[in-house]
Amino acid sequence: xxxxxxxxxxxxxxxxxxxxxxxxxxxxxxxxxxxxxxxxxxxxxxxxxxxxxxxxxxxxxxxxxxxxxxxxxxxxxxxxxxxxxxxxxxxxxxxxxxxxxxxxxxxxxxxxxxxxxxxxxxxxxxxxxxxxxxxxxxxxxxxxxxxxxxxxxxxxxxxxxxxxxxxxxxxxxxxxxxxxxxxxxxxxxxxxxxxxxxxxxxxxxxxxxxxxxxxxxxxxxxxxxxxxxxxxxxxxxxxxxxxxxxxxxxxxxxxxxxxxxxxxxxxxxxxxxxxxxxxxxxxxxxxxxxxxxxxxxxxxxxxxxxxxxxxxxxxxxxxxxxxxxxxxxxxxxxxxxxxxxxxxx
Amino acid sequence: xxxxxxxxxxxxxxxxxxxxxxxxxxxxxxxxxxxxxxxxxxxxxxxxxxxxxxxxxxxxxxxxxxxxxxxxxxxxxxxxxxxxxxxxxxxxxxxxxxxxxxxxxxxxxxxxxxxxxxxxxxxxxxxxxxxxxxxxxxxxxxxxxxxxxxxxxxxxxxxxxxxxxxxxxxxxxxxxxxxxxxxxxxxxxxxxxxxxxxxxxxxxxxxxxxxxxxxxxxxxxxxxxxxxxxxxxxxxxxxxxxxxxxxxxxxxxxxxxxxxxxxxxxxxxxxxxxxxxxxxxxxxxxxxxxxxxxxxxxxxxxxxxxxxxxxxxxxxxxxxxxxxxxxxxxxxxxxxxxxxxxxxxxxxxxxxxxxxxxxxxxxxxxx
Numbered sequence: 001x002x003x004x005x006x007x008x009x010x011x012x013x014x015x016x017x018x019x020x021x022x023x024x025x026x027x028x029x030x031x032x033x034x035x036x037x038x039x040x041x042x043x044x045x046x047x048x049x050x051x052x053x054x055x056x057x058x059x060x061x062x063x064x065x066x067x068x069x070x071x072x073x074x075x076x077x078x079x080x081x082x083x084x085x086x087x088x089x090x091x092x093x094x095x096x097x098x099x100x101x102x103x104x105x106x107x108x109x110x111x112x113x114x115x116x117x118x119x120x121x122x123x124x125x126x127x128x129x130x131x132x133x134x135x136x137x138x139x140x141x142x143x144x145x146x147x148x149x150x151x152x153x154x155x156x157x158x159x160x161x162x163x164x165x166x167x168x169x170x171x172x173x174x175x176x177x178x179x180x181x182x183x184x185x186x187x188x189x190x191x192x193x194x195x196x197x198x199x200x201x202x203x204x205x206x207x208x209x210x211x212x213x214x215x216x217x218x219x220x221x222x223x224x225x226x227x228x229x230x231x232x233x234x235x236x237x238x239x240x241x242x243x244x245x246x247x248x249x250x251x252x253x254x255x256x257x258x259x260x261x262x263x264x265x266x267x268x269x270x271x272x273x274x275x276x277x278x279x280x281x282x283x284x285x286x287x288x289x290x291x292x293x294x295x296x297x298x299x300x301x302x303x304x305x306x307x308x309x310x311x312x313x314x315x316x317x318x319x320x321x322x323x324x325x326x327x328x329x330x331x332x333x334x335x336x337x338x339x340x341x342x343x344x345x
Numbered sequence: 346x347x348x349x350x351x352x353x354x355x356x357x358x359x360x361x362x363x364x365x366x367x368x369x370x371x372x373x374x375x376x377x378x379x380x381x382x383x384x385x386x387x388x389x390x391x392x393x394x395x396x397x398x399x400x401x402x403x404x405x406x407x408x409x410x411x412x413x414x415x416x417x418x419x420x421x422x423x424x425x426x427x428x429x430x431x432x433x434x435x436x437x438x439x440x441x442x443x444x445x446x447x448x449x450x451x452x453x454x455x456x457x458x459x460x461x462x463x464x465x466x467x468x469x470x471x472x473x474x475x476x477x478x479x480x481x482x483x484x485x486x487x488x489x490x491x492x493x494x495x496x497x498x499x500x501x502x503x504x505x506x507x508x509x510x511x512x513x514x515x516x517x518x519x520x521x522x523x524x525x526x527x528x529x530x531x532x533x534x535x536x537x538x539x540x541x542x543x544x545x546x547x548x549x550x551x552x553x554x555x556x557x558x559x560x561x562x563x564x565x566x567x568x569x570x571x572x573x574x575x576x577x578x579x580x581x582x583x584x585x586x587x588x589x590x591x592x593x594x595x596x597x598x599x600x601x602x603x604x605x606x607x608x609x610x611x612x613x614x615x616x617x618x619x620x621x622x623x624x625x626x627x628x629x630x631x632x633x634x635x636x637x638x639x640x641x642x643x644x645x646x647x648x649x650x651x652x653x654x655x656x657x658x659x660x661x662x663x664x665x666x667x668x669x670x671x672x673x674x675x676x677x678x679x680x681x682x683x684x685x686x687x688x689x690x691x692x693x694x695x696x697x698x699x700x701x702x703x704x705x706x707x708x709x710x711x712x
Binding site for chain 1 (some may be wrong): 388
């Protein structure tokens with residue numbers, strides 16, 4: 001996405017401590033930048049909170065984004081912070097409506113970088129169909145932040161047919177993955193390590209609300225469970241599902257899509273794509289009677305061409321995820337105790 | 346990656362397993378020396394696909410696992426007491442020292458950085474002329490050339506605030522140490538392909554002759570490993586012992602001349618303590634006198650208490666192939682990746698970690 005909206009005229013080109021003071025500088029920053037760019041009826045009131053009506057069942061979710069570097073192939077911390085919370089709500093079966101936006105800015109952050117983040121936030125809100133309705137800005141001393149941290153909290157209206165709960169999962173249900181693994185995590189790690197791969201790998205950050213809501217429209221309660229495998233990757237999510245549902249999960253490795261370039265990067269970095277973070281990907285556990293239809297619907301989605309049925313819920317080996325390897329062997333897929341670390345050789 | 350797909354082919358794997366089953370008659374213990382091979386065997390479910398009369402023993406080929414606790418303590422000391430920028434490969438930072446790991450030191454404020462290459466550490470030294478930078482140079486013969494190059498590069502560019510803390514270990518002496526143990530039950534070895542890619546094959550002929558034992562230099566993919574096992578079994582069944590090279594697509598008999606040259610310029614062979622095993626003569630590399638200004642051991646003072654490790658950790662017995670990780674009474678109870686007693690439970694190449702993460706399930710017969 002090319003962002004071209006010019007930076008507003010400001011008397012400063014970097015963030016300083018005064019921008020977090022709540023005084024004139026804060027007003028200058030917010031009025032010229034944040035409020036103007038993200039304007040809507042609720043935000044324009046500049047009240048301490050947003051006041052609105054919502055009817056029916058709602059979902060609430062919050063997340064904090066601390067990614068480094070803040071700019072990467074395919075996105076930046078701005079669209080990530082919007083898509084992440086929109087997606088967390090979508091995984092509840094809810095359509096995100098209003099978001100709050102909290103910034104922790106590090107003294108010295110370039111205004112051009114802050115502006116680019118803001119433009120991405122605006123673009124992501126437009127794509128997802130959500131509004132920022134209230135927020136907060138703090139500034140910390142140089143060295144006490146990592147350029148910019150963002151918190152977003154979102155409220156969404158539940159889809160009337162949504163009944164997403166691990167308790168609904170039953171034996172025989174199919175586990176469907178919406179696309180290829182590990183794009184986001186590998187993008188971030190390759191930036192951090194300064195590695196360049198033959199073809200550029202980009203983050204898969206994107207909103208999932210529209211595709212999820214269309215699945216709920218069509219298949220309703222046959223969609224038993226939804227979860228996006230962000231930090232900890234697919235392996236972690238599958239283990240959480242197995243634990244919460246008290247069933248086992250059988251996974252077939254050859255059905256788990258990973259793009260060639262991502263496999264290559266994982267080989268080089270010594271990482272297992274099963275544990276690498278994703279952003280615009282989701283796992284759904286569905287009734288076996290609709291599995292093929294859900295898969296077909298996903299494949300029609302612009303990002304779902306590599307969607308696949310990766311496994312099945314079983315009463316064997318409860319609470320354990322077992323994968324049939326590419327060569328036909330079987331092994332347990334466990335959770336990792338911490339972050340995957342690059343290996344020695 | 347397409348180049349690798351044939352080495353992960355289920356059809357070729359099934360054919361090799363069938364041939365192994367048709368060949369093996371006796372009961373054989375085959376040790377893979379390298380931790381990367383251990384992980385591949387376990388991760389791909391190969392251990393359970395082999396006939397039950399072939400037992401794979403997991404050798405001392407994880408450099409992180411055999412790094413003595415005293416050196417981890419020294420790395421922590423450098424980071425905490427001397428406030429150096431301590432750079433390390435990721436594997437090392439969770440391994441427990443006597444008091445704390447590098448990860449714990451980092452959380453307490455030490456400047457510990459995870460790198461992929463020692464050359465990055467030289468750049469960090471250039472960017473931080475007011476700080477001392479130390480790279481924890483751990484590894485077998487595979488990482489030695491890059492570590493040596495970092496010293497050469499620092500020397501040639503006049504960088505004086507850089508040093509390496511070496512814990513280099515060598516594979517052939519490790520094989521000899523395993524074979525010299527009175528209780529050794531190893532019948533054949535799979536040699537570590539990447540080590541031989543650097544060093545060549547010549548060091549292994551004397552071992553084959555001395556101990557009359559087959560060694561098959563092997564790669565890391567499922568087909569590589571099964572071809573290596575098949576070659577070893579064929580030799581054992583015929584009563585032969587010779588050095589074979591399964592990994593011909595990577596390993597040449599003479600090795601890599603420029604890599605060996607870099608090693609020879611910076612390092613000299615020294616005695617080396619192996620965690621869990623003890624001192625093995627002429628089993629490591631230390632920085633030679635010409636580059637002693639880049640040797641962290643000589644550059645810094647270490648006013649430290651004596652190092653100690655948990656006496657109940659059985660990692661030495663595991664690395665000598667005497668017991669499997671899951672036969673250790675601490676496995677998965679007192680010793681987990683979150684609370685490890687020893688390095689093999691935390692290193693990405695450690696046998697205990699492999700068993701913990703990929704613990705085996707009922708075999709699915711693919712033949």
